[in-house]
Amino acid sequence: MELSSQITTALARGDKKILLMTHLVLGYPSLDVNRRVIAQMVENGVDLIEMQIPFSEPMADGPVIVRANQEAIEKGITVRGCLDFAREITGAHGIPFLFMTYYNILFKFGVEKFFREAREIGIKGFIIPDLPPEEGEEFFALSEKYGIAPVLIFAPTSTPERMRELSGCSRGFIYCAARKGVTGRQTDFDEEFDAYMRRCRENTALPLAVGFGISRKEDVDYLTGKADIAVIGTKTINLVAEQGVEAVGPFIAGLR
């Protein structure tokens, strides 16, 4: 099943007023910890998971994820290792998994080869923050060909016109960056944010995921009714570092 229908179906079921997507950096602190964290997440009702393939130049990420990328690479994670791990994970869990990474990882691997392998593995979507539509001609063609959803990003700086343009290229859902800046800092959910969300809704028919700085039940509650998917990123990385893998389950369970 394609990502878009998976999401639409889940939202249509009506038992969840908002879906949860979590994020993790592959190989950080280790694939083994990733494996256990993912199990906790799935068991506790996470709906989608984005797995970040580390890159040495994570331009759009904040300090915590930057460090995670770097340490994972230093510890020897490879793209090959990420793909093999993803194959195992998608086989073990029924929810949709996405790859989040920077374009060079695909480019150097061979973009089509990467798509082909991702489809085999059962990956549902790609989030590539440094690949705007203008640079994505080949990428979008391959997305169609291999049926992997390119998830594009809205930013608070995006104009309505630009949102419609992005929406036209995006599949599955839209990732709305909740604020300017990089991952990892808390977001102020205020009037301005609400107006931004309204703008997003008005300019796409796709479901809206909201990420950047979502870390508490209050945040998720606030987003409920405004967005379709709440994205938890940096928070779980910090949680695992501070309280261990076992803390992830209760945390996720408590979010909704």
Next chain:
Amino acid sequence: MELSSQITTALARGDKKILLMTHLVLGYPSLDVNRRVIAQMVENGVDLIEMQIPFSEPMADGPVIVRANQEAIEKGITVRGCLDFAREITGAHGIPFLFMTYYNILFKFGVEKFFREAREIGIKGFIIPDLPPEEGEEFFALSEKYGIAPVLIFAPTSTPERMRELSGCSRGFIYCAARKGVTGRQTDFDEEFDAYMRRCRENTALPLAVGFGISRKEDVDYLTGKADIAVIGTKTINLVAEQGVEAVGPFIAGLR
């Protein structure tokens, strides 16, 4: 008696084939040592003594005399102190004494005042290495007025024409710098030097003193017949420093 007649007389007596002039820096290492050194010099037949009044910028001197100037000043020697000491010394010894110093010492004291006091003290001549005839108008006029001989310097670089010019301003004798450079280094007495001495003779009727690098009997012997006065400078300063005041007498006695 004026310096020139003193020298002419001494030379005419015929008992000395060459006169000796020695040099010392007043206040170095102390006036007391100066006093004892002068006594030794006079007792052992020195014919003239040039007493250097220390100056902070002894541009024409070499390292030993530079250091002597500097230390004497640091130990507190003053121009006043030099004049008072000179008064005592000229009173105690019958030979002619000259002042050697740089022009600023006179200038700052008041040039005429300096001449007046020097005459009172009984100083016979001045050697001022940084006062060329071109700058000495007032100085030469005062020399005449106070009867103190301005002793000018010939250098190996002086042309015959220049020597005649210098000779016209000089009184008492001419100080021939034996070589280029500053005081304190040994001079090579060679063909070139002989030619230089011949040039000096040809261009002045004044007696010739030769200084710079004269430190041994051989040097004095070499000069005998060529020059009228041999000047011993740095050598006695080193001698006193290395072997004490008592070494000066025998050294002087052995020179001729």
Next chain:
Amino acid sequence: MNRPGYYGEWGGAFIPEVLYETFRALNAAFNRAKADPAFWQEYVSLMGTYSCRPTPLTHAENLSRHFGGAQIFIKREDLNHTGAHKANNVMGQGLLVKRMGKTRVIAETGAGQHGVATATMAAKFGFACTIYMGEEDVMRQRPNVFWMEKLGATVVPVTSGSKTLKDAINEAFRDWVTRMDDTHYVMGTVCGPHPFPEMVAWFQSIIGREAAKQIRDQFGGQPSRVYACVGGGSNAMGVFQGFLDDPKVELVGVEAGGKGLDSGMHASRLASRDGSAGVAQGYKTMFLQNSDGQMMDTHSVAAGLDYVGVSPILADLWRQGRVRFAAATDDEVMAALDLTMKKEGIIPALESAHAFVQAFKEAGELRRDEAIIINMSGRGDKDIFTIAHAFNDPSWKEFIRKKGIEYGA
């Protein structure tokens, strides 16, 4: 391919969505400026009164005689205010920032040269200024940090990645995506997302425009070859643009050969076999990366050449065969520096000395009635800590030892 911002297959603008509007506005402002002759005039006048343009072209008669071949001319970017060609780019962008009405500038810096230039520009234009600099570089290049701070800039040490130039670029982007409204990112070289390569190349073209005229006036004809060191490639692009149209002028870019091209410790993206195509830091070019696309650590005695990427414009000119690439090792650089100081009384920056190395290798092959130009991108006296260290100068070490003790070591 003929997409805007592309040079052959290289270039582009791989930027996060949040900067889309910023880049749209920047492109518009830049295109307006480029189309407005008054802008270039204002730029030239600023560089003529605040910096020392036109910088001279010096005929290095002693070096020419020494090698017995081509007449060697040196384009003197070292005489710019702040001591390198970096001033050209920075002052140009400063004028653009003023036009755009922004009030704050940020920049990355490796050696510190671009940081000092940006801090200087910010002081002159009254902008707030933050400079990102790898923590390693902050420690190595403290004198430049001192000046940046004294010029009123905030210097932020970057502790991520290899803690050097590429990481400072990432960090500057992270600042920019947070504060794009009042802030302009003053990219320091002809790299990064479009329009930066085009913009920096345009401002730096002042070097080549001057040099082209000067060599005609002073030598009476075209040079046979033009040499420039290549870090990001801005000084090289600057001087090359004066001669690109004349195929008889051979253009030579010199990269950092570090400890040798076979040592793995170098920064030669094009002259070595270690570079490969990639997309990072917002643009597509030849990078020094591993087979997974992770950027590698690079090495050079010259901090300003110690960078994983290279100008997409130069990558294209290289691919086309219009610019030949060579590499100079650290050791060759020190020897060329020594010779240039002794023969001409000129102290090239370590970066610039790379260009001298290659020119010295080739000058003797040419006839005496030919000319070559070496672009001297900057002056070396800013590098005393590196240069004195590299020469292993005992009195310098003793001096620093004593100063260190004075400061409590």
Next chain:
Amino acid sequence: MNRPGYYGEWGGAFIPEVLYETFRALNAAFNRAKADPAFWQEYVSLMGTYSCRPTPLTHAENLSRHFGGAQIFIKREDLNHTGAHKANNVMGQGLLVKRMGKTRVIAETGAGQHGVATATMAAKFGFACTIYMGEEDVMRQRPNVFWMEKLGATVVPVTSGSKTLKDAINEAFRDWVTRMDDTHYVMGTVCGPHPFPEMVAWFQSIIGREAAKQIRDQFGGQPSRVYACVGGGSNAMGVFQGFLDDPKVELVGVEAGGKGLDSGMHASRLASRDGSAGVAQGYKTMFLQNSDGQMMDTHSVAAGLDYVGVSPILADLWRQGRVRFAAATDDEVMAALDLTMKKEGIIPALESAHAFVQAFKEAGELRRDEAIIINMSGRGDKDIFTIAHAFNDPSWKEFIRKKGIEYGA
């Protein structure tokens, strides 16, 4: 009085006889050069291709606004090759040395600036070169010593006297009286025996000639006042000569006030009451000396102003009332330096900053439609050890501490 080499009662040539012929030849060569328009042309062309002349005149708009008075223009001698106006004099004397057929140059240096400039000129002209530098200064100014040596010069530490500039001058003369046949003494400022003051003033007049034209072009009229720091006085004489003929232009020389004119720790020969007429170092001027005529120790944060004598030409202009003299204290200098960096992105040498101090004190008194010129004799980045120390910068100290430990402290 109208003797050659005299300016009112000041100047002259109080030289040992052994140099008489040397000075005769030097005067002849200089007078021939001065009378030969081709010589000046060769000089201007050399300075235009080897250094960066004409140096710009920068309108300091931010500082002008800050003080709310006269428009402040800065003459940018810092942009000369080697970083100061010293290059003008040195290159000019280099041309003269070539004409005289000599093969070796010697020079004194205090801050090291003139030493570096002379070593540079010697490298360029292929002369042997020895630099005399007080032992204290060798220790304080090691970076400059390093560059002099790298440029091929021999640096001789002078251990006599106060081991500073005046002693280096004496020592240079001691060298000269020994080797006058092949050697020229490149005096670094408008002091010393005739013809040096006239010669150095002539070469430095290039500053004023340019500035006079530039202020007309850029401001549209004459400046009300021109400020320059005065060590020996060469940069001041250089710029003043562009305006001496116009009595409406007030000329202001700024000396080193050190720790204050009442502290005894300064180097103000004319602005303080401590100077008196004297004859030393080959010329007659106002010296800082005691009642016996022994030269005193002087003090300034700026090594290049830390000198007992002053140009006889300036002493005369001061006596005539044509040049007004003021003093700037070390503390005022640091504050002016700080302000200039932050407001204009320009780093004056500590010496030059003295001129800025006085200009800043007076700018507000003048109308906005008036202009003043500050002669920025050199750049300050060469002074990092002194400046960072004076600002008591903790990170700098930490950096040096660590480097010191690396070198075995």
